[in-house]
Amino acid sequence: MRGRPRLTVTDVRQGTRHPVDHKAAAEHSRLGEVVLHVVNVSAQGFMIRGELALERGERIEVQLPLIGRIEAHLVWSHDDRAGFQFERLIRPDDFSKLVDTLQPNPRLRP
Numbered sequence: 437m438r439g440r441p442r443l444t445v446t447d448v449r450q451g452t453r454h455p456v457d458h459k460a461a462a463e464h465s466r467l468g469e470v471v472l473h474v475v476n477v478s479a480q481g482f483m484i485r486g487e488l489a490l491e492r493g494e495r496i497e498v499q500l501p502l503i504g505r506i507e508a509h510l511v512w513s514h515d516d517r518a519g520f521q522f523e524r525l526i527r528p529d530d531f532s533k534l535v536d537t538l539q540p541n542p543r544l545r546p
Contacts, residue, residue, distance in 0.1 A: 451478030456538040462498040464490070472498065477538065479531045481508060481521040488518055496520070501537045503530060 453476040460472045472484045482498075490496070495509045498520075508520035526534070 451480040453478045453483070454535045454539055456535075458538050460498050460500060462496045464494070464496045470496070472496075474538075475517075477535065479526050479528065481511065481519060483517060483519045485516055487516060488513070490518070495523070500534060502533050 455476050456474055458474040458477075460474050462470050462472050464470060467489065470488065472488070473486045474482050475485050476483045490510045490513070492510055492512065495507055497505050497507050499505050503526060506526070507523040509523065510518060511521045512519045
């Protein structure tokens with residue numbers, strides 16, 4: 437485990453993932469402002485598609501509708517996909533509203 441950043445929350449990837457297609461503005465300490473293509477979201481985190489030069493454990497601050505700015509850290513990456521875990525909990529009612537906003541197809545909503 438030497439050399440890896442210490443994470444402030446436990447990796448919990450058991451949440452239901454909801455498919456979305458959302459461009460989100462984010463900020464990284466080294467890269468500055470970046471745009472993320474979010475392809476699924478759960479109450480614990482989200483997955484993006486597209487190249488992003490980050491190492492596991494690095495943090496970004498992402499802007500999400502209704503939620504606002506929320507910090508997340510990179511849990512995994514493979515090819516052009518990467519998974520992030522939120523640094524704080526999102527209340528269930530706020531998460532439901534977020535999915536309603538990001539997922540226009542009512543059949544795919546929770």
